[in-house]
Amino acid sequence: MHAETTGATAAIDRRAAAEAVFKDMARDPGVPKPDPILVVDDVVRRFGGLTAVDVKHVEVQRGSITALIGPNGAGKTTFFNQLTGFDTADSGTWTFNGKPMNGVPAHKVARRGMVRTFQLTKALSRLTVLENMRLGAQHQKGENFWRALIPGAWRRQEAEITERAEELLARFKLDAKRGDFAGSLSGGQRKLLEMARALMVQPELVMLDEPMAGVNPALTQSLLGHVKDLREQGMTVLFVEHDMDMVRDISDWVIVMAQGTVIAEGPPSTIMSDERVIDAYLGAHHDAPLSESELEAQLQDAEAALEAEIEEETQK
Amino acid sequence: MDWITIFSTTIKSAVGVETVLYALAAIGINIHFGYTGLLNFGQAAFMAVAGYGLAVTVTVMGLPFWVGIVIGLVAAAILALLMGIPTLHLRADYLAIVTIAVAEIIRLVFRSVAFKDIFGGSDGQRGFSGGFQALNPFPEGDYGFNLGPIPIFFPHWQLWVMVVGWLLIALCCFIVFLLMKSPWGRVLKAIREDEDAVRSLGKNVFSYKMQSLVLGGVIGCLGGFVYGLAYGSVQPDVFGTETTFFLYTMVILGGAARVFGPVIGAMLFWVLLVLLNGTLSEAVAAGVITFIDTSQAGALRYVFVGLGLILLLVFRPQGIFGDKREIAIDAR
Amino acid sequence: GGGDTATQTSQSAAPASSAPAAKGDGTLTLGTLLPQTGSLAFLGPPEFAGVDLALKEINEAGGVLGKPVVKHDTDSGDTTTNIASQSVDKLLAQKADAVIGAASSSVSESVIDKITGAGVVHFSPANTSDKFTTIADKGLYFRTAPPDQLQGRVLGDLVVSDGNDTVAIFAMQDSYGTGLADQVEKTITEGGGQVVDRVDYDPKAVDFSADVARIKSTNPKGIILIGFEETLKVVQELVKQGLPADKHKWYMVDGNMSNTNYKELPKGTLKGVKGTYPGAAAPEEFRQALMEVDPELEDFTYAPESYDAANLIALAAEAAKSDAGVDIAGKLMDVSKGGEKCTNFKECVDLLKAGTDIDYDGISGPIEFNDAGDPATATIGIYQYGDDNTYPVKALEYRTGNIAG
Amino acid sequence: MSSAEEPVQSKQAVTDRSAHLEGAKDAVLRCDELIAGYLPGVNILNGSDLYVKEGELIGIIGPNGAGKSTLLKAMFGLVTIRSGTVLLKGENITNMKAHSLVSRGVGYVPQTNNVFPSLTIEENLEMGAFQVPGKFKERFEFVAELFPALKERRKQRAGSLSGGERQMVAMARALMTEPSVLLLDEPSAGLSPKLQDLVFIQAQQINKAGVTVIMVEQNARRCLQICHRGYVLDQGRNAYTGTGKQLADDPKVIQLYLGTLAKA
Amino acid sequence: MNGARIAVSTEGGQPVETVTSNAQGAWDVQVEDPGRYRVTLDPASLPQNTEIRGGNNVRTPTVYEGNCSSVLFALQAKGAAGQQQGDEAGGSSSFWTQAAQLTFEGLNLGLIIALAALGLSLIYGTTGLTNFAHGELVTLGAILAYAFNVGFGLHLIPAAVCAVILAGILGYGQDRFFWGQLRRRGTGTVAMMIISIGVALFLRYMYLILFSPQTESYAQYTAQPGIEIGPISAAPKNLVAMGIELLVLVIVGIALLRTRTGKAARAVADNPALAASSGINVDGVIRIIWTVGAAIAALAGIMLGLSQNLKYTMGQDILLLIFAGVTLGGLGTAFGALVGSLVVGLFIQVSTLWVPPELKSVGALAVLIIVLLVRPQGILGRRERIG
Numbered sequence A: 001m002h003a004e005t006t007g008a009t010a011a012i013d014r015r016a017a018a019e020a021v022f023k024d025m026a027r028d029p030g031v032p033k034p035d036p037i038l039v040v041d042d043v044v045r046r047f048g049g050l051t052a053v054d055v056k057h058v059e060v061q062r063g064s065i066t067a068l069i070g071p072n073g074a075g076k077t078t079f080f081n082q083l084t085g086f087d088t089a090d091s092g093t094w095t096f097n098g099k100p101m102n103g104v105p106a107h108k109v110a111r112r113g114m115v116r117t118f119q120l121t122k123a124l125s126r127l128t129v130l131e132n133m134r135l136g137a138q139h140q141k142g143e144n145f146w147r148a149l150i151p152g153a154w155r156r157q158e159a160e161i162t163e164r165a166e167e168l169l170a171r172f173k174l175d176a177k178r179g180d181f182a183g184s185l186s187g188g189q190r191k192l193l194e195m196a197r198a199l200m201v202q203p204e205l206v207m208l209d210e211p212m213a214g215v216n217p218a219l220t221q222s223l224l225g226h227v228k229d230l231r232e233q234g235m236t237v238l239f240v241e242h243d244m245d246m247v248r249d250i251s252d253w254v255i256v257m258a259q260g261t262v263i264a265e266g267p268p269s270t271i272m273s274d275e276r277v278i279d280a281y282l283g284a285h286h287d288a289p290l291s292e293s294e295l296e297a298q299l300q301d302a303e304a305a306l307e308a309e310i311e312e313e314t315q316k
Numbered sequence B: 001m002d003w004i005t006i007f008s009t010t011i012k013s014a015v016g017v018e019t020v021l022y023a024l025a026a027i028g029i030n031i032h033f034g035y036t037g038l039l040n041f042g043q044a045a046f047m048a049v050a051g052y053g054l055a056v057t058v059t060v061m062g063l064p065f066w067v068g069i070v071i072g073l074v075a076a077a078i079l080a081l082l083m084g085i086p087t088l089h090l091r092a093d094y095l096a097i098v099t100i101a102v103a104e105i106i107r108l109v110f111r112s113v114a115f116k117d118i119f120g121g122s123d124g125q126r127g128f129s130g131g132f133q134a135l136n137p138f139p140e141g142d143y144g145f146n147l148g149p150i151p152i153f154f155p156h157w158q159l160w161v162m163v164v165g166w167l168l169i170a171l172c173c174f175i176v177f178l179l180m181k182s183p184w185g186r187v188l189k190a191i192r193e194d195e196d197a198v199r200s201l202g203k204n205v206f207s208y209k210m211q212s213l214v215l216g217g218v219i220g221c222l223g224g225f226v227y228g229l230a231y232g233s234v235q236p237d238v239f240g241t242e243t244t245f246f247l248y249t250m251v252i253l254g255g256a257a258r259v260f261g262p263v264i265g266a267m268l269f270w271v272l273l274v275l276l277n278g279t280l281s282e283a284v285a286a287g288v289i290t291f292i293d294t295s296q297a298g299a300l301r302y303v304f305v306g307l308g309l310i311l312l313l314v315f316r317p318q319g320i321f322g323d324k325r326e327i328a329i330d331a332r
Numbered sequence C: 001g002g003g004d005t006a007t008q009t010s011q012s013a014a015p016a017s018s019a020p021a022a023k024g025d026g027t028l029t030l031g032t033l034l035p036q037t038g039s040l041a042f043l044g045p046p047e048f049a050g051v052d053l054a055l056k057e058i059n060e061a062g063g064v065l066g067k068p069v070v071k072h073d074t075d076s077g078d079t080t081t082n083i084a085s086q087s088v089d090k091l092l093a094q095k096a097d098a099v100i101g102a103a104s105s106s107v108s109e110s111v112i113d114k115i116t117g118a119g120v121v122h123f124s125p126a127n128t129s130d131k132f133t134t135i136a137d138k139g140l141y142f143r144t145a146p147p148d149q150l151q152g153r154v155l156g157d158l159v160v161s162d163g164n165d166t167v168a169i170f171a172m173q174d175s176y177g178t179g180l181a182d183q184v185e186k187t188i189t190e191g192g193g194q195v196v197d198r199v200d201y202d203p204k205a206v207d208f209s210a211d212v213a214r215i216k217s218t219n220p221k222g223i224i225l226i227g228f229e230e231t232l233k234v235v236q237e238l239v240k241q242g243l244p245a246d247k248h249k250w251y252m253v254d255g256n257m258s259n260t261n262y263k264e265l266p267k268g269t270l271k272g273v274k275g276t277y278p279g280a281a282a283p284e285e286f287r288q289a290l291m292e293v294d295p296e297l298e299d300f301t302y303a304p305e306s307y308d309a310a311n312l313i314a315l316a317a318e319a320a321k322s323d324a325g326v327d328i329a330g331k332l333m334d335v336s337k338g339g340e341k342c343t344n345f346k347e348c349v350d351l352l353k354a355g356t357d358i359d360y361d362g363i364s365g366p367i368e369f370n371d372a373g374d375p376a377t378a379t380i381g382i383y384q385y386g387d388d389n390t391y392p393v394k395a396l397e398y399r400t401g402n403i404a405g
Numbered sequence D: 001m002s003s004a005e006e007p008v009q010s011k012q013a014v015t016d017r018s019a020h021l022e023g024a025k026d027a028v029l030r031c032d033e034l035i036a037g038y039l040p041g042v043n044i045l046n047g048s049d050l051y052v053k054e055g056e057l058i059g060i061i062g063p064n065g066a067g068k069s070t071l072l073k074a075m076f077g078l079v080t081i082r083s084g085t086v087l088l089k090g091e092n093i094t095n096m097k098a099h100s101l102v103s104r105g106v107g108y109v110p111q112t113n114n115v116f117p118s119l120t121i122e123e124n125l126e127m128g129a130f131q132v133p134g135k136f137k138e139r140f141e142f143v144a145e146l147f148p149a150l151k152e153r154r155k156q157r158a159g160s161l162s163g164g165e166r167q168m169v170a171m172a173r174a175l176m177t178e179p180s181v182l183l184l185d186e187p188s189a190g191l192s193p194k195l196q197d198l199v200f201i202q203a204q205q206i207n208k209a210g211v212t213v214i215m216v217e218q219n220a221r222r223c224l225q226i227c228h229r230g231y232v233l234d235q236g237r238n239a240y241t242g243t244g245k246q247l248a249d250d251p252k253v254i255q256l257y258l259g260t261l262a263k264a
Numbered sequence E: 001m002n003g004a005r006i007a008v009s010t011e012g013g014q015p016v017e018t019v020t021s022n023a024q025g026a027w028d029v030q031v032e033d034p035g036r037y038r039v040t041l042d043p044a045s046l047p048q049n050t051e052i053r054g055g056n057n058v059r060t061p062t063v064y065e066g067n068c069s070s071v072l073f074a075l076q077a078k079g080a081a082g083q084q085q086g087d088e089a090g091g092s093s094s095f096w097t098q099a100a101q102l103t104f105e106g107l108n109l110g111l112i113i114a115l116a117a118l119g120l121s122l123i124y125g126t127t128g129l130t131n132f133a134h135g136e137l138v139t140l141g142a143i144l145a146y147a148f149n150v151g152f153g154l155h156l157i158p159a160a161v162c163a164v165i166l167a168g169i170l171g172y173g174q175d176r177f178f179w180g181q182l183r184r185r186g187t188g189t190v191a192m193m194i195i196s197i198g199v200a201l202f203l204r205y206m207y208l209i210l211f212s213p214q215t216e217s218y219a220q221y222t223a224q225p226g227i228e229i230g231p232i233s234a235a236p237k238n239l240v241a242m243g244i245e246l247l248v249l250v251i252v253g254i255a256l257l258r259t260r261t262g263k264a265a266r267a268v269a270d271n272p273a274l275a276a277s278s279g280i281n282v283d284g285v286i287r288i289i290w291t292v293g294a295a296i297a298a299l300a301g302i303m304l305g306l307s308q309n310l311k312y313t314m315g316q317d318i319l320l321l322i323f324a325g326v327t328l329g330g331l332g333t334a335f336g337a338l339v340g341s342l343v344v345g346l347f348i349q350v351s352t353l354w355v356p357p358e359l360k361s362v363g364a365l366a367v368l369i370i371v372l373l374v375r376p377q378g379i380l381g382r383r384e385r386i387g
């Protein structure tokens, strides 16, 4: 617990630093950041007649936690797919750490330090949870065919990797499942594994696609602490999420997408009151969770509507 | 009924050259399919290029035996590359049909009249195993022992093939064991489950699939050599799709993704086949079974082999060594 | 090749030294390695019946060396499975002195080392591949296979003398089909006929329409059909594509000359079709005898050869006074030629017992083994189909000659 | 931070049993001491009880892997029940096939794999109305109004939809029949806040219209806000039960299952 | 041809005899020894208006001991120079005639494959079973029809109808009592695939025992003479068969797309658990699919038997083509199976214009590979979305 408390104080520093960076920044879509790790220009992806992604310019600040939000079907996942080489964009360029990344195959993207998770989880079913985790580690000596034949060459590294994996599993409350096949995990557990596995890569930029959908809120809360720790270690986090509490809690900056384009950017506190964002995304559910009274009001609305309907039907 | 013969042939078949050569090829399939999830239905082609590589080198080009082995190995590796470069991007079931197609094309070319001068047409090539037998350390004669009343003897030349074959099997199993326990093997197994996930973790999926294809192909090609050396000849139709089907059967019977699965599977398969064969033909000859005649006994054997396969897999769908839990996840 | 001397090379997998001199056990044990399954399964019943008939006659005549001949049947399958090898193991375990089989040249090639390596006679009733002439076999390989070279010459000559200046050959793609086709093609070309097209078809193909369409485009006067029972499909296709037997002259060979296969065809489909069939006499009487052994027999391909194989082995054993494979092999050539002619086991064995040198002339031909263990002479009959899609007992003509020429 | 794996099979569970028996008397759907699992020898549900009365809205929450989805699947005949019974309106439906439950008026939205990827949206919904094809048109209009995005895309294959869009299709599919008992497994997961609201409101609305609803949610606080009664499931057993409000205010429940994030 | 002068000499050039042909154009020379001879026809002795085809007036037959050896000089009318050109023109037109015929044959074969492929695709689609015994279902249809036709003496048409119905019933039974039970036990698809290999062996060799190792034909419509339709010659039975095949394919295809059961089948294919949750009787749907699939496989077998006769391995021989058709079109789509099979059928036949017929499957398989390289999801298949 000790480490965590010191981490917590450090987290506050970092957060403060991040806030300082973002403090005076403009709120326009595509606003330049002082130290961008990822710069995206004019990325377009069409499916038939549908333009799923059409992002003019976006930058992600190094060492920050950036949230990407937007209504369902806004193109967030598709956008991730383009950036990480899982789909080919119709046009556009983007750089990671200053290096152009167009046409770089998915595995190379990951090797360069940009790792993503999948919204619809991809558990490696007939591998154990621990093996899933170990797979994430990079630069494994034993992944070379010839060295694999000499156990001595990779044993030591494997032990280190295992240790790291065990730590993460404990964090993600999956340690009890370590020996089970990943295919037997529950929906939420898969999400957890997906994220934990991505962290095994130790990337510079981790891109999480709805990491907490379906994860128990108590656990979510403890994991957010972990994500903040990651920021302390200098990792950049870009995540998609529909849970506004979470967005508000950990993100330094929020990018809002709708219908493929970035419609707004800003710090979480202000972005949620942005008219466009409320319109496109938040709806009545803005800023704070529903209070009791609001809930009542909604219920009454609903009841009224229902009664009207019933009346209609009886009138027929 | 001649039970002694039935048992002696059955026991011999458990370790005989057929078991050896099928086990080797099945170990290759196990790497492809069991560990990597590549539905390679063209394993027979690897055996074929090896067998023919050896045969053509020795008989047509007149080069020594070991050159033939080298050429066979190289041919198998090249085939893996040629087959892999365009096809490894395909989804598993599409890969299956493409590999069948490649294997059939190779077989048809080997058996065609157009290339008869090189490959010998439908009768294939023979007369290339002298170099191998010249190395035989066993003096001429029969070797073996009597298991009670049951004689188990092999002639020296067959024994030589078997000894080399079993050593190869042991070596391959050991390699597979080492590899599949290693992180390299872990990547293969992960690819079997979900390529995209593996890609997202920074592994070059294509390269690993290729390595798997080459490794399995080269091990499979050892089976081709053993065939050629044990029979002293190669024929194109041996390397048809049927052979590959049987290889799959063996892998599944023994248990996919298990080191010894293919070996046990091959033994089981041949024991089943030979036991049924012996029993049925003796039963027909002895008049125990009367509803069929001699020429139908062979067919009846396959009927029972089919039945045996069905029953084995119905009652043990994971195979002999397989893990029930894996099957539970696999089921729809 | 037959004589130990002829063609020993050091290529084979089996040891190059001579076979272990297996001692006979007094009982002649025959093993059959014939197709019960696989692509040649249709050849199984007649071949088994041929051996069975011979055995019946032999044992009725008192057996060999005073004991009834024992027989074990096994399946040769085809080369797509390795059944044959297992079958040979079984036969060897059962102390077979001679193995009759296999039908397919490829299968025989895959087991010849095993059989001859054990000092057992390997006697095929159907192998036609020319490889066996030069194969390293320790002098233990023999065959009564249909003499392709002679048949090819006779057929080629027949085609030419019928005035077919343009000919298409439609041959099954295996050693039987291509070997025969090569010979026919050579004879025709030498005789001034023109082989306008030759199609080697895969007998396992689903469909032969493309193959026939190709022939059609060359519009030949004569069409030679070389193959086995799948010829029925070819016939159907020829008729469909407008190349019937009454417009083009069709020729057949022993593999597809049948009186039962074509019975469902409309009357007259095969009228006037000529074919060649080895053997000195019309096989009708022999066929009746076969039908007694196996009443369900429909096809008779290679039955005579199988029958002769069994008889020859039995006679050789009797002549050698031993049932050991090597001894039998040593006498096979003797009993097949040079001596008093006889045509069945009883007759022959009586002569033998009387100390006479015999010359067995079989149903499939006079069979005189040369040094390579191949038959040296043969008789080919030329038959013609009638309106009812069968051909009569009596041949148009018989031609006898040396196979090698 | 303390572990969520504290022993939860407290005495409370035993006392609950009598409460359960008491409450379950005139329940529409009740489960008694269900034991079920996937692999031989491994039980996921360890004797959980549940009942729901006519017109009730029930919430089930719990940590990941507690067995919530398994419980729903077991009730719906998709996981084999090893012991225990499920009664629907007095009829024993233990291990009955899913499709016959549908014809008895039970509807179900799975947590994962909840659309037919190669069917279009429209066909997905048609499948929802499989047993009442006549009603398709009318119900389609209804769900299209709820999720206008679906109507626009009716010819798009569900396999190409975004995560949230899929969730909409899944929800809409279950609404195509007018079930009398509706089992929802995390219906709000992956939906935008706007649509999450819609789902909760809709659930309530449906419930108001007389449909009995059982809802599994990780959006636990919201779930407890709207449900009449809630169950907290942990390790295949009921850890806590009570009204939604009771549970939402229970400090133990908050600490172990709800967290404090959303309270802000 | 009367009066042609023919000189026979040995290979070395020793003249043996010179003869003149008689009224039938025949002649005869006795030679002493076997060996190669030279036979020369004196062109000057031929009538004015004829010449030897090909121009070569020397033949070198080999005479073997005791046998005669025939020699043939084919004659043709002079002025064949002009005819030669006509021949060449005929050559290119005959190329097109052949191409047309082969296209027709390709369609003919392709439709049969398509029918079988549709059955396979249906079963694969709904149950995920890679059924290696499908070829045996095809054979079954042919053999049942044979049994009704030749065994019970029914005319082929009613026999075919009976066979299709019976095959459908057997298909139902197969699922009811076998595959369905396996599914219930949770047998994996891989194990099922191997089981299907077992079933294939079992059935195929049962046919061998019960039916015949020979090629057999139906009692009617065998060797039906072709009629000329433009450049192609086709037997009427082929035309009727193709019509029926196309009809069945389109009906089943549309039924899958349009009818409730068809959609349910696709739903089951996608996700059986969800289908059950939607109120679909999954086992019921699968049973219908098995019934239909087996019935149309049987129909394919009958059609194949009608055009190519019957053999116990006929289904096995065509299985690879069926798989190729299904895959080429895109797995699990009914119309994909149709398109893919037609492509396979066409390429098998048409490729013989350029490759030797023994290698005709090579052409078709090569096309399969090439198409899949360009369209990895098959012709009509769709790519899956990632993420």
Ligand SMILES: Nc1ncnc2c1ncn2[C@@H]1O[C@H](COP(=O)(O)OP(=O)(O)OP(=O)(O)O)[C@@H](O)[C@H]1O
Pocket (backbone or CB within 6 Å): A047, A050, A052, A070, A071, A072, A073, A074, A075, A076, A077, A078, A079, A119, D160, D161, D162, D163, D164, D165, D190, E384, E385
């Ligand atoms: N392969 C495809 N074919 C056709 N349309 C597609 C394809 N992939 C995505 N789309 C469409 O593109 C749009 C963007 O999808 P995307 O998955 O990126 O949304 P998202 O922002 O991630 O939404 P969610 O929050 O629901 O996950 C959606 O409307 C989707 O239907």
Ligand SMILES: Nc1ncnc2c1ncn2[C@@H]1O[C@H](COP(=O)(O)OP(=O)(O)OP(=O)(O)O)[C@@H](O)[C@H]1O
Pocket (backbone or CB within 6 Å): A183, A184, A185, A186, A187, A188, A189, A214, D038, D039, D044, D062, D063, D064, D065, D066, D067, D068, D069, D070, D071, D111, D218
């Ligand atoms: N198909 C399966 N095979 C084996 N075990 C499984 C399977 N599905 C789930 N399990 C196990 O059953 C337990 C309960 O799973 P379940 O899906 O019911 O959890 P849950 O409560 O719904 O969790 P979540 O909130 O994450 O969805 C988990 O430990 C999981 O590992």
Ligand SMILES: [Mg+2]
Pocket (backbone or CB within 6 Å): A076, A077, A078, A119, A209, D162, D163, D164
């Ligand atoms: Mg998304």
Ligand SMILES: [Mg+2]
Pocket (backbone or CB within 6 Å): A186, A187, A188, D068, D069, D070, D111, D185
């Ligand atoms: Mg769940």
